Amino acid sequence: MGRRARCERGSATAELALGIPLLVALTAGLVWMLALGAAQVRVIDASREAARAVARGDDASSARAVALRIAPNGARVSVEEGAGQVEVTTSVRVAGPGGLLSALPGVTVSADAVALAEAS
Numbered sequence: 001m002g003r004r005a006r007c008e009r010g011s012a013t014a015e016l017a018l019g020i021p022l023l024v025a026l027t028a029g030l031v032w033m034l035a036l037g038a039a040q041v042r043v044i045d046a047s048r049e050a051a052r053a054v055a056r057g058d059d060a061s062s063a064r065a066v067a068l069r070i071a072p073n074g075a076r077v078s079v080e081e082g083a084g085q086v087e088v089t090t091s092v093r094v095a096g097p098g099g100l101l102s103a104l105p106g107v108t109v110s111a112d113a114v115a116l117a118e119a120s
Contacts, residue, residue: 032097032104039072039094040109046071047090047113054079054086055115063088087114 050067054060060079067077067090075092091110096103 028097036094036107036109039092040111042070042072043075043090043092043109044111044113046075046077047088047111050077050079050088050090051086051113051115054081054088055117057118081117085114085116087112 046067053063
């Protein structure tokens with residue numbers, strides 16, 4: 001028994017050393033997914049607020065400014081008016097995490113919001 005226990009010495013350390021990079025990569029992936037979710041929520045809010053602003057009678061440039069203030073940095077906002085409604089599309093590219101997961105491509109999140117124009 002004593003000889004066998006000596007052969008297995010350090011195996012827990014080796015297993016831990018192999019498992020830590022996997023746990024770090026998993027944690028980085030989960031944090032990136034959280035960042036994607038937060039960016040998606042901000043893009044949805046930006047589109048909704050801009051559509052409301054134009055529907056109330058604000059001009060498209062001020063509504064676009066509102067959307068850009070709410071959306072993450074680097075967002076693109078498109079405002080289209082017509083047929084008694086306004087449609088706002090906001091999108092932004094979220095870069096992949098660095099480090100071990102730097103090979104992952106970025107993801108583009110976008111949202112559309114439609115509002116009926118209020119009667120003047």
